Structure formats: structure tokens, C-alpha cells
Amino acid sequence: MRDRTVDVFETGAVCLGIKTVCDGYARGYPFRIQTHIHDDHMRDFDRSKGLQDLFMSPETRALLIAERNxxxxxxxxxxxxSQGSGRELDDGSRLSLLPSGHMLGSCQVALVLPDGIRCGYSGDFAWPLDDVMQVDELVVDSTYGSPRSIRRYTQGEAEASLVETVCERLRHGSVHIKAHRGTVERVLHVLEGNVSVPILASANLIREVVVYQEHGFAVGALQALDSPAGRSALKERSYVRLYSKGDGFGNELIEGTTVTCSAFMVDTNHPLLKISERAYRVALSNHADFEGTLAYVEATGAKTIVTDNTKNHGYELAIAINSRLPGVHAVPSTNSIVLP
Ligand SMILES: [Zn+2]
Ligand SMILES: [Zn+2]
Incomplete structure (x- = not known):
């Protein structure tokens, strides 16, 4: 028997009470909540599919269907x-999902247990957020839980430096942009109207973008690589190519410039890192930074916090919460082993 109401298991599955896990599978837990579709949150999905009831936002469901069909x-x-509405689970607990601003369909998970304890999992989240769930016990994502992850520029500045870099490099050939799902749609949105060349993508990515469009996200005009417009742009080396999951960013680029969009490894003072004349990194991120993470924790009203220590920064974030937020007690997740 676990002595914590909320925790994270060794597999990365986040447990809320004794019946529900998020973003993973655990034996004996009949319910799985899926916060969003990023790979590191999809662990054991096929197993869950056969053995659990899975709950998710309609947008996440649509993205999964588009991807896996x-x-x-x-x-x-x-x-x-639906985000903002609630649902009763078979054990009498009450589930509600709220948007987390990280990508289409991504959510914060709030679960009121049958004994009335309100627990929650942040999922991956952006900051600021309009609507923050109110809970007693919280598992918080620690991706940018280190005090070294304070960004001294805005996301607007990061977007501007992306547009500027892409426009400048297009004068020298094609531009190849790699980003996570969710961020890649943001790149498309930001570039639209600012570049005069076609924006090319794989059939997979185009299918994903269609789901975004169907859910009211105003992005448009991607050309398939093998369409007539795509083929002629490729020949003229005058295009932007977007890459996301499964698109295989070639190891050697014969021509053109690469731009990777990720806040990871970029100087915290400037959104743009020039690796060479033909390689750049732009800190476009759909994740709250360190200060945003602390502000989020405070806004949930939770007094008991478990920092997700699956990858890193769980310890640093717990220390920061304990020293900065009075009356709030944080510990890193145990990542203990559960029966397979
Ligand atoms: Zn994510
Ligand atoms: Zn994540």
C-alpha cells in the first residue's frame, strides 16, 4: 500500500489515488487519463488500451486517431x-480536465477522490494560464524545475527571432525547421504571412495540422512534398520545410539552413543560438519556465506537492517550492516500482 495519495511510479505513470493513473499504465488501476499526445506521455498506451478505461480531451482523441488511424x-x-466539463468515474471519483496551454488538447487533470480529497496532475503546461485547477495535492511537471531555467525573454521575442532568422536564411536557400508537435503548428502560425515561399510538410504532419484546423486553430497552407507545388519548390530550393514526429531529420543537409525550435540548451538571456552559419536553435517553447512553474504551483492552491522526478529537476524544484512558497510542502516523486 502506498503511503502517498499522489506519486509518480518508476514507469513515469502519475497516480492520483488508488484507481487512476495519468500518462502510463499500472496494474490494478482501472482508469488512465491521457494529458496529451507527446511520446514521453504515451508510455504503455497499447497495454492501457486493452486493460483500462482511457479518458482524454476530444482534441487529444482526434490527434491520436489521426496519427494511429x-x-x-x-x-x-x-x-x-470536454475541457471544462466534469465526469464521474465508476469508483465515485470526479474527473475534470482544464486546458494546460501546451498543445492542442493538452490538459491539467483534477480528480476529486471519493473521500473528498482534491488531487491533480499538471501535465505539461505553459504559463500564464487563464484557468488553473484548484486542488489539495498536486503532481507537478518538473521539466523546467531548475532555477537555471529562467528565461529572460518573452515568447513573442522568440517568435520574432524565428521569423527574422528564417527570412534572412531564405535568401541563401531552403530552410528546414524541426519542432515538437504542438510547437510545429505554432511555427506555421508564426511564419504564415511572413514568408513568401511555400511551406512543405510530410503527409503525416499535414494530417495533424488538419486536426488543428478542425478544432479552430487558424493555420493553413501547407504543401505536400509530392504535390506539384511542393516538387517545384524543392527543385528551386526555395521553400521552408517543417519536420515533426516521425519525419526523420536527415543527418546531412546538402543545401539550406536548419533551425531547431526548443528551449532546451539555449542561453537563458537570448532566444536565438547560432550554432553555425547554417544551423540555429530558437527557444520557442510551450513549457512554463522555472518562475512560471512556481507561479503555477501557487495558483493551484495545493499545499502538498509531488514534483515529477522521472527525468530531472524534481529535487531542485521541491527545494525551491519549500523555500519560496510558505505553507506549501513539496517532495520529489518516489518513482517506486509497481508490479508490471
Ligand atoms: Zn509535452
Ligand atoms: Zn512532457
Missing amino acids: ADLEYRDNLISV
Whole structure:
């Protein structure tokens, strides 16, 4: 028996009470909540599919169906819960999902347990957020939980430096931009109207962008690589190519410039890192930084915090919360082993 109400297991699955896990599978837990579709949150998904009831936002469900187009659409254990509305689970707990600003469909998970304890998992989140869940016990994502992860520029400045770099480099050939899912749609949105060349993408990425469009995200005009417009742009080396999951960013680029969009490894004072004349990194990120993470924790009202220590920064974040937020007690997750 666990002595914590909320924790993170060795597999990365986040448990809320004794029946529900988020973004992972654990034996004996009948419910799985899926916060969003990024790979590091999709652990054991196929196993969960066969053994648990899965709850997620309609947008996340649509993205999964677009990506996997398998049997998902027809499964009755893949259950949509609209963000902002609630749903009672079979054990009497009450689930609600709120947007987390990280990508289409991403959510914060709030669960009121049958005994009335309000617990929650932040999922990956951006800051600021309009609507922050109110809970007693919280598992918080620690991606930027280190005090070294304070960004001294705004996301608007990061976007401006992306546009500037892309426009400048287009004068020398094609530009190849790699970003995470969710961020890549933001890149498209930011570039639209600012570049005069076609923006090319794989069929997979185009399918994903269509889901964004269908859910009211105003992005447009991607050209398929093998369309007539795509082929002629490739020949003339006058295009922007977007890469995301599964697109295989070639190891050697014969021509053109690469731009990677990620806040990781970029100087915290400037959003742009020039690696060479033909390689750049822009700190476009859909993750709260260190200060944003602390502000989020405070805004939830939670007094008991478990920092997700699956990858890193769980310790540093717990120390920071304990010293900066009076009356709040934080510990890193145990990442203890559960029966497979
Ligand atoms: Zn994510
Ligand atoms: Zn993540």
C-alpha cells in the first residue's frame, strides 16, 4: 500500500489515488487519463488500451486517431471528456480536465477522490494560464524545475527571432525547421504571412495540422512534398520545410539552413543560438519556465506537492517550492516500482 495519495511510479505513470493513473499504465488501476499526445506521455498506451478505461480531451482523441488511424475510433473505452466539463468515474471519483496551454488538447487533470480529497496532475503546461485547477495535492511537471531555467525573454521575442532568422536564411536557400508537435503548428502560425515561399510538410504532419484546423486553430497552407507545388519548390530550393514526429531529420543537409525550435540548451538571456552559419536553435517553447512553474504551483492552491522526478529537476524544484512558497510542502516523486 502506498503511503502517498499522489506519486509518480518508476514507469513515469502519475497516480492520483488508488484507481487512476495519468500518462502510463499500472496494474490494478482501472482508469488512465491521457494529458496529451507527446511520446514521453504515451508510455504503455497499447497495454492501457486493452486493460483500462482511457479518458482524454476530444482534441487529444482526434490527434491520436489521426496519427494511429487504427481501431481507436471504434473503441468504447477511449472516452472524450470536454475541457471544462466534469465526469464521474465508476469508483465515485470526479474527473475534470482544464486546458494546460501546451498543445492542442493538452490538459491539467483534477480528480476529486471519493473521500473528498482534491488531487491533480499538471501535465505539461505553459504559463500564464487563464484557468488553473484548484486542488489539495498536486503532481507537478518538473521539466523546467531548475532555477537555471529562467528565461529572460518573452515568447513573442522568440517568435520574432524565428521569423527574422528564417527570412534572412531564405535568401541563401531552403530552410528546414524541426519542432515538437504542438510547437510545429505554432511555427506555421508564426511564419504564415511572413514568408513568401511555400511551406512543405510530410503527409503525416499535414494530417495533424488538419486536426488543428478542425478544432479552430487558424493555420493553413501547407504543401505536400509530392504535390506539384511542393516538387517545384524543392527543385528551386526555395521553400521552408517543417519536420515533426516521425519525419526523420536527415543527418546531412546538402543545401539550406536548419533551425531547431526548443528551449532546451539555449542561453537563458537570448532566444536565438547560432550554432553555425547554417544551423540555429530558437527557444520557442510551450513549457512554463522555472518562475512560471512556481507561479503555477501557487495558483493551484495545493499545499502538498509531488514534483515529477522521472527525468530531472524534481529535487531542485521541491527545494525551491519549500523555500519560496510558505505553507506549501513539496517532495520529489518516489518513482517506486509497481508490479508490471
Ligand atoms: Zn509535452
Ligand atoms: Zn512532457
